Amino acid sequence: MLTQGPRGTKDVLPDTSCQWQYVEKKIRATCDIFAYQEIRTPIFEHTELFLRGIGETTDIVEKEMYTFQDRGERSITLRPENTASVVRSFLENKLYGQATQPVKLFYVGPMFRYDKPQAGRFRQFHQFGAEAIGTQQPTVDAEIITLAVCFLQDLGLTELKLQLNSVGCPNCRPAYRDTLKAFFSSKLHDLCSDCQSRYDRNPLRILDCKNPACQAASLGVPEISACLCGECDDHFAALQRLLGVAGIDFTLNPRLVRGLDYYTKTAFEIQYAPLGAQSAVCGGGRYDGLIEECGGPATPAIGFAIGIERVLLALEKQNLLPELSKTSTVFIAPLGEAAQLMAFKLLFEIRKQNIAADMDFMGRSIKAQLKQANRQQARFVAIIGDDEANSGNVMLKDMTAGTQELISVSEVANTILKQMGEL
RNA sequence: GUGGCUGUGGUGAAGUGGUUAACACGGCGGAUUGUGGCUCCGUUAUUCGAGGGUUCGAACCCCUUCAGUCACCCCA
Numbered sequence: 001m002l003t004q005g006p007r008g009t010k011d012v013l014p015d016t017s018c019q020w021q022y023v024e025k026k027i028r029a030t031c032d033i034f035a036y037q038e039i040r041t042p043i044f045e046h047t048e049l050f051l052r053g054i055g056e057t058t059d060i061v062e063k064e065m066y067t068f069q070d071r072g073e074r075s076i077t078l079r080p081e082n083t084a085s086v087v088r089s090f091l092e093n094k095l096y097g098q099a100t101q102p103v104k105l106f107y108v109g110p111m112f113r114y115d116k117p118q119a120g121r122f123r124q125f126h127q128f129g130a131e132a133i134g135t136q137q138p139t140v141d142a143e144i145i146t147l148a149v150c151f152l153q154d155l156g157l158t159e160l161k162l163q164l165n166s167v168g169c170p171n172c173r174p175a176y177r178d179t180l181k182a183f184f185s186s187k188l189h190d191l192c193s194d195c196q197s198r199y200d201r202n203p204l205r206i207l208d209c210k211n212p213a214c215q216a217a218s219l220g221v222p223e224i225s226a227c228l229c230g231e232c233d234d235h236f237a238a239l240q241r242l243l244g245v246a247g248i249d250f251t252l253n254p255r256l257v258r259g260l261d262y263y264t265k266t267a268f269e270i271q272y273a274p275l276g277a278q279s280a281v282c283g284g285g286r287y288d289g290l291i292e293e294c295g296g297p298a299t300p301a302i303g304f305a306i307g308i309e310r311v312l313l314a315l316e317k318q319n320l321l322p323e324l325s326k327t328s329t330v331f332i333a334p335l336g337e338a339a340q341l342m343a344f345k346l347l348f349e350i351r352k353q354n355i356a357a358d359m360d361f362m363g364r365s366i367k368a369q370l371k372q373a374n375r376q377q378a379r380f381v382a383i384i385g386d387d388e389a390n391s392g393n394v395m396l397k398d399m400t401a402g403t404q405e406l407i408s409v410s411e412v413a414n415t416i417l418k419q420m421g422e423l
Numbered sequence: 424g425u426g427g428c429u430g431u432g433g434u435g436a437a438g439u440g441g442u443u444a445a446c447a448c449g450g451c452g453g454a455u456u457g458u459g460g461c462u463c464c465g466u467u468a469u470u471c472g473a474g475g476g477u478u479c480g481a482a483c484c485c486c487u488u489c490a491g492u493c494a495c496c497c498c499a
Contacts, residue, residue, distance in 0.1 A: 117491085269498095281499070310499060335457065
């Protein structure tokens with residue numbers, strides 16, 4: 001259908017675009033304060049990047065990517081997330097060599113996933129994310145988490161819940177995997193079909209399953225915190241101390257597992273419960289192996305992504321969105337052709353003085369034009385009829401006071417500036 | 424991908440087989456000569472998401488499809 005956009009997409013119309021601008025402004029302000037710089041990567045990449053980066057067995061890669069062949073017969077994919085692209089760009093532009101370390105980046109932009117649309121879930125959606133690349137120090141984990149939390153809190157959101165876990169590293173995760181497999185081996189038939197396949201491919205994900213049968217089966221499961229290696233354990237403990245110092249509340253959730261394969265050590269998620277089913281507003285974690293996996297030097301990194309649509313929904317729930325203010329200072333109301341010519345000239349003279357101005361483009365009656373000026377909340381209306389056009393004057397009406405005076409066209413901008421200055 | 428609910432003008436909606444599809448808001452026009460916000464009057468859907476079928480007759484029944492919505496799943 002020509003009159004219908006693709007499923008799961010949304011237009012941002014003039015009455016809501018100011019809300020997006022508000023959030024984007026807050027993103028830039030927060031990142032500026034945290035010393036993160038913006039990076040803009042293309043919205044499509046070679047499919048291979050996401051296969052390797054995100055993991056071939058993840059849901060995103062298996063069934064949610066917008067993949068197509070371009071005219072050069074390359075397999076191209078619309079980015080389902082931005083971390084892989086940032087890593088690619090980091091390597092391609094050799095940011096590990098030139099910039100001060102760690103490299104601290106943020107991005108804002110559209111992502112694409114072929115999901116079934118639902119509240120807070122779209123096929124084109126927008127993420128704000130940040131990545132700190134180049135250090136394994138827990139201080140940067142704490143900084144990244146603090147950045148996400150501060151951003152959301154500064155917007156005024158309450159009822160935010162930060163959940164924290166450590167998913168281990170290549171040294172200790174295999175051991176935990178084995179522990180899990182040993183634990184579930186006797187209960188395999190109790191698990192849902194998804195989890196039965198997860199048993200072999202990614203047993204960690206069983207912990208995350210919401211199926212009551214699987215939750216029951218995993219009662220008494222050994223927690224990963226008990227199986228972390230010394231390094232991961234120290235790292236996790238240090239992170240918790242740092243968050244404590246920063247005054248960031250969190251709950252430990254030993255079952256928190258991120259859906260993307262590249263995560264190591266720190267994993268976190270920020271929930272905003274009132275959103276319902278899609279309550280995750282932010283997700284992130286450390287990905288110490290990803291850059292090497294992509295062919296770069298072994299480089300530790302951590303990042304997060306925040307769903308902007310979900311943030312907007314949360315802000316709406318709490319009535320924290322800015323009002324649309326649509327005011328042009330002056331509205332020019334010409335009557336007749338001669339007046340229109342003069343009005344058009346005046347319009348641009350006024351605008352040159354940086355005064356927001358609009359005029360009638362419908363050829364309507366004076367009454368209708370004033371009505372429109374009123375709707376637009378114009379402070380002044382410059383009425384130009386035959387008399388005024390002939391004498392080079394303008395009837396300038398103050399819409400708040402209801403008064404009007406006849407002045408020369410050349411005086412209009414100055415008069416307005418003067419009156420505005422008095423306010 | 425699976426399942427539930429929904430789909431009437433710009434918006435919110437009434438109408439659930441029978442002549443011209445309520446009502447409200449909004450829009451447009453008007454109520455003394457060129458003046459808004461209040462009030463009053465007029466006007467504003469050849470058509471009920473789309474396509475097919477049943478019927479003398481369909482917005483109302485059936486099928487298909489598209490979309491929205493909610494849940495599962497997944498995730499931001």
